[in-house]
Amino acid sequence: MDKPILEVKELKTHFLTDNGSVPAVDGIDFHLNDGEVLGIVGESGSGKSVTSLSIMQLVGQPGKIVDGEILFDGEDLVKASEKRMRQVRGGKIGMIFQEPMTSLNPVYKIGNQLVEALRIHKKMSKDAARKRAIEIMKLVGLPRAEDLMNDYPHQLSGGMRQRVMIAMAMICEPKILIADEPTTALDVTIQAQILDLMKKLNHELNTSIIMITHDLGVVSEVCDRIAVMYAGRIVEEGETKSLLRNPQHPYTKGLVESIPDVRYKKERLYSIPGNVPTPGSVKKGCPFAARCAFAFDKCSEDSPILIDLGDNHRVRCLLHEEENGAELLQTSMK
C-alpha cells in the first residue's frame, strides 16, 4: 500500500508565450501510493489540470515541461518516447475529464468508442472487445449495456456519459486513473453516484486514483490524502482527516471555512478575498501573501519552503517558522 506507484518530482510546466514564460506549474512534488486515492485541490487557475495533463504528456502548445521528473513505476515519463507514451495513456494510466457532454465524439456509437482503447492496447478481436466492453459497462453501473453500445452520445444523460467515460478509461484496467473534476458538471445526486463508483473501482480493482477538484466535499468523501495547490505549487499536503480538521496553511483554512454547511445557518459564508494571481506575476515572497489574513512582513520577502510537520503532513507557510505561528493559525479568520 505504501509503495509509490507515481512520483512527481520538482515538476515545472511552463507556457512559453510571446510575452515570456508563464509558470503554470512551478515545481511541485507529490507521490501516489499503490491503491491510494489522492485529491489535488485548488481554485481555478492554480495549475491542477496542467499537472494532470503533464503526467499524461498531453500539455498542448505552447505549454512545455521544462524541468522535473514524473516517475511511473520507476520510469520517467518526461523522457519517454511518444510511442511509449501512447502505450501508457489508456493502457497504464486512464484519464477522465470534467465535461462528459463534450468528451465523447458525437458521431460515433458508444460501443465503437469504448472498444477503441482495447483495440489499441490489447489488440483484441472485435467480438472479444465487444464482450469486454459490455462487461465494463455493467461494472460501472450502466443499465441495458447491450443496447447502449448502439446509442449515440447525445442520447445519454450527463451521468450516464460520465459512466461511459469512466468505462472508457478503465477498460484496459490501468493502474492509475486521473479524474479531472469528474463531478463538477453533474448534479448532486449523480455526483454522489459517480463518487461511489470511483470508490468501488478503487477497492475492487485496486486502481490508484488522482482526483482533481476544487470541491473539498468531494475530496473528503473519497480521498485518502490531499494535496492543496495554489499558484502552481503545493502549499499543503496531508491525510484527509488531519488536513481538513486541522489545516496548517491559511489558504487551506480559508477553503475549509468557505464550505457551506447545511446544518448551521451562518450569517455569511466565508470567502477568501481576491483572486489567484496570474502565474508568474508574483516575483518575490509567498504568492498567497496578498490574500492572506495572517500575512506579516516576511511573507512579501521570502519564499516559503515545504516544512514537514510529521504524520505525512507538510505545509509551505512562513508562519510555521515563527515561534507562535502555529497557535496564531488556530484563531478564526473573521
Place this chain on the structure above:
Amino acid sequence: MSVTASKEDANVTLEAKSVVSPWKDAWKGLKKNKLALVGTGIVVLFIMLAIFADFIAPQSYKEQVLPDALQSPSADHWFGTDDLGRDIFSRVVYGARISLWIGFFAVLVSAILGSFLGIIAGYYGRWIDMLISRLFDIMLAFPSILLAIAIVAILGPSLQNALLAIAIINVPTFGRLVRSKVISIKEEEYVTAAKAIGMRDSRILFHHVLPNSVAPIIVQGTLGIGTAILDAAALGFLGLGAQAPDPEWGRMLSDARSYITQAPWTLIFPGGAIMLTVLGFNLMGDGLRDVLDPRMKN
C-alpha cells in the same frame, strides 16, 4: 440509486424513439424546406437526364443534318436545331452528362485534396500551416477563372484538363474551410480524450476530426458543383474545355453566339440548362447548410 437508474432508463428509451440518425434528421429538415426540395428535384432531374441520355435523346448529338440547319423549335426538334442541323434537345441532354461529370469529379478531387491539406494545416499548425495557408492565399489572389485558363493553357485544351484546372482552383476553398473547422475541433475534449486512451495522431485525424467536419464539406461540395459547372461552361465557351463535337453547354453557347439574332433558341436552351442546374445545386446546398450547420438550427 436503483430508482434513479430506472428513471434514467425510462428517459433514454423515450429519447431513443424520437432520436434518429443524424442523416435521417437532416433529410427530415430538408423535406420541410420547399426551395431546397425544388433544388433537389432539379438536380435529380438532371442526374436522370445524364444517366439515361441514350434513351431520352431522340437523336444523336453529333449527327449533322445540314438541310435542317437552324430550324426553330418544333415537334420534330423540341429545342430546334443548330447551324449544323444537330438536334439541340439531344445535345442539351447529352450535355448534362458532361457538365455533371465535370461538376462531381472536379469537386470530389478538390474536396479530397483540400480536406487533406486543410487537416494537416489545421491539426499540426506552425510552419506547415504557414506553408499551406500562404499557398492557398496565393491561389486565391488570382481571379479563379484566370488561374483555370492558365492551367489549361499549360496542360492543353481538353475536357480532362478543364476538369483538373477547376479541381485545382477550388482546392483553397475546401482547404480553408476544413482548416478552420479542424482548428476548432482539435480543442474539443473528445480529441484530448482520444489522446488520453493512447490513440495515434493519424487515427485521431481520420476517425475523430474528419467525420466531425464532414457537414460543411458536403455543403461546400454541393454549392461547389454549381460553381464548377459554371466554370466548365466558361472554359468551354472560351474553347479551352470540351472540344467539338462534344455537346458541352458552354461550348454550345460559344458556337451559337453568331446566330443570336436569327436563331435565339440555339443559345436559350443550353444557357437555360446551365442556369437551371447551377440554381438546383445552389438551392440544394443552401438547404443542406440549414439542416447540417448546427448554428443555423432553431
